[in-house]
Amino acid sequence: MTPHPTPTPTHVLHRSLRSTPPMAVRGDGVWLEDGAGRRYLDASGGAAVSCLGHGHPEVRAAMHAQIDQLCYAHTSFFTSAVAEQLADQLVRTAPEGISHAYMVSGGSEAVEAALKMARQYFVEIGQPERSHFIARRQSYHGNTLGALAVGGNEWRRRQFGPLLIDVTHVAPCYPYREQRPDETPEQYGQRLARELDETIQRIGPGKVIAFVAETVGGATAGVLVPVPGYFKAVREVCDRHGVLLILDEVMSGMGRTGTLHACKQEGVVPDLMTIAKGLGGGYQPIGAVLAQQRIIEAMSTGSGFFQHGHTYLGHPVACAAALAVQQVIERAGLLEKVRRDGVTLQQLLAERLAEHPHVGEIRGRGLFWGVELVAERAGKIPFDPARRLHARIKSEAFARGLLVYPMGGTVDGRYGDHVLLAPPFITSGDELALIAERLAQAIDAAIAQG
């Protein structure tokens, strides 16, 4: 093995300016390996990205073939066969009424494009007074300014607040903390929909462009699964006020929850949907907006174009990777496996953690799971944020050769800790058991640090 020492000093602006992470040198299946030959089980697929694991031969072959054929052609001059095929695939498998895919380079770009498409739609149909978005607290939609503005994580927004468009945030669907003891999950969902209704009315029904929500809340809240009926009620409120529903499935979509789109399990169809991470599985940077026919028609019969664009729209190599990823998932029946393995992972986590004095809730769907940590279970009291428990769990897991995606601020942007799991769809039963085992050890070790 050739060692790959980390250069000192580094000229890469890393996420932390105080430390340089170890160097990743190869990936194989669910395992990543660093320069010292240490192997890590990638139980979070990075950030819920690597749905097929690392180094999948068919995806690599598709990328090689595309590189040999055509790497790049600017979309103002040309389309490419592979972008057309990917869009066909995405529309064929999309919720009813979705007619077009707009391919960008990641999740934040997809969210930005969706926000602008929604605004342009209303300008095209003669409702330019619609200029306001409603989104949810504790949500994450990306780090570019528009996406950050709709995002509801206080910590991420705070210092950039003066730069952000004015967005109204309503409550997330967070039953563990916010469902009242005297209401059923269904009643809780109806209450949240009423809050949305009242918020639209307060702002002025003719003023709101869209309600933006992650179908299953991800990064900042630790996998929030909606209560039954919530999204149906939300859809009904949006329809009543002519407000678009934008579902952000950048993290929860493309099979992660056991159906290709998370909204399928909610029985709703969005007007616009954003997808990214599992679309290309990390093999290339790619995201997309999936749009309803009537939105595209408003633009095509109106100004004739979507007033947006990036240099790397529909990048052929990214499209080739995504197309291959999606074809493998479909052909191998991996969504069925995700549903099966989801049940196994839930049981394994429950066996190791359900009775743990510092585990408040284990929640999730498919291969998308969150574990919320608490200092005290009965009162659901979070740990002191100064302990940075989430960061300690991450490093204890890392030391045990396990990659998980913990985050702090779960409750309100400041308090609360959770761990997010999003293993590749190809993970074996033994590897799922190893994930639960190493995670439990890491949690214990992190808490023992005091």
Ligand code: PLP
């Ligand atoms: N939307 C959601 C729901 C996400 O989880 C993320 C990333 O975690 C984004 C948008 C932003 O995606 P990206 O990091 O690719 O810009």
